[in-house]
Amino acid sequence: MMRLRARWMWPGPGGNVRSNVSVSVDSGRVSSVDHVSSAPEVFMMPSFVDAHCHFVQMGLKRACLDLSNTRSARQLLDEAAAVRSSGSGILLGEGFDDSTWDDPALPSLGDMDAAFPDRPVFLRRICGHMALLNSRMMEILPPGLEGVDEARGVVREEPVLRFRELFPPSEEEIDKATRAAFGMCAASGVTAVGALETLSRAAGLGELVPDMSFACYVPYTDLDALKEDRPEWVKGVKFFLDGSIGAETAATGCRYLTGAEPSLLWDSTELEEALAEVYAAGLYPVMHAIGARAIEQAGRASITAWERSGGTENRIARIEHAEELSAVPTEALDPSFHRLSMQPNFVLNWQARDRLYGAKLPWDAVEELNPFRSVLERGFRLAFGSDGMPFGPLAGLAGATDHPNRAQRISVPKALAAYTTDAAAMCGLGELSTPIGLNRRADLVLLSANPFDSSWSGVEVVATVSGGRIVYGEESLGREVSV
Secondary structure, rough: EEEEEEEEEEOOOOOOEEEEEEEEEEEEEEEEEEEOOOOOEEEEEEEEEEEOOOOOHHHHHHHHHHHHOOHHHHHHHHHHHHHOOOOOOOOOEEEEEEHHHHHHOOOHHHHHHHHHOOEEEEEEEEEOOOOOOOOOHHOOOOOOOEEEEEOOOOOHHHHHHHHHHHHOOOOOHHHHHEEEEEEHHHHOOEEEEEOOOOOOOOOOOHHHHOOOEEEEEEEEHHHHHHHHOOOOOEEEEEEOOOOOOOOOOOOOOOOOOOOOOOOOOHHHHHHHHHHHHHHOOOOOEEEEEEOOOHHHHHHHHHHHHHHHHHOOOOOEEEEEEEHHHHHOOOHHHHOOOOOEEEEEEEEEEEOOOOOOOOHHHHHHHEEEEEEHHHHHHOOOOEEEEEOOOOOOOOOOHHHHHHHOOHHOOOOOOHHHOOEEEHHHHOOOOOOOOOOOOOEOOEEEEEEEOOOOOHHHHHHHHEEEEOOOOEOOOOOOHHHOOOO
């Protein structure tokens, strides 16, 4: 048996914060919740559920050159060039964010070739929808890929999204990355994820990391194989309907300040046919749609597809991001059918006049992005995820409670619910969709401060418990008692 004591405990939606609580755990489940006279100055709550992440990709990134702290094109090239002779094969860099640079100009193809004359180089932007290449890298890309600008050494969408498919890592690298991703989750208080993975990677996740709960979404290209053998934690099929605002490929309803005019990635008729096939297979679609045109397409196509499939089960369509939702006609979406998985860290990082979205889109459109309160008021089910930019709930929750548009701010309990029990419900992880109570699976997180009366910047993860096991933090925090 294990007993966890905390100065404060929030059991989940509908419950009030309680003081001086002891939670007993037996055989991985909550066996009692009691009041005690005193407890350590920590805050206990249900563990976080990240509804949208790329689990294996997070681990693979840790083995790549980290470019997240670069602040100019020159620094980007210098940091990558400093390690160009440290290995062979493709030099892969991850996470640069040109919206944080003083001068957002990207390096030219000539700059890339001068810095890397001999080794193929692929430097991926933080959004995962755009990358910089040198000539050696373009030489080894498969022919016929869309989105390759050979004159500039820039690729968007297909070559970036499919990079790990085109240049697959070894099984050893995947195993190592999977365990590294679990460590990242445990340190962030996350014990369950909605993971976007290929079928081959999804199949082995439960065995590699048994302390995590998974709901996996696989690419449409894996659907035929999925019909033959479907792991129980594969819940749906992923579609990309547009790109990202940073890469200027999100199909927004307003015009980009640069004049970019991106197209939708799917023809609506073809999308309806593909979605109907997913429903007929007993699954549901998970659609990446950031801009208003993509969100509207997702809404209308999914309803038509469900009806075409016979409409007997899985009356669900998940829309990922839905940032420009305010510009979508109300009738295009049905709150009883469409579920929204959104990213508060995008708000915190980029939704300001002097940040990425303010540099890409008209300000009146930027103000209306990520309308969390409107989503809840209209009756939609809302879940939060990080998309790994960066990973970790505490890195983004201020984007929901301190939204720059005051009209779209939500309360701390609603924000926590979207990152815990409501995210679990949306991902089909029923055991974690209920508040802390008797016989519930003991997935808990202890925080360093009470977020109901502290700023998010002062809150850290102290310990994480998954299935009654401490997977992160000092063991002394859980009073081990032999029975």
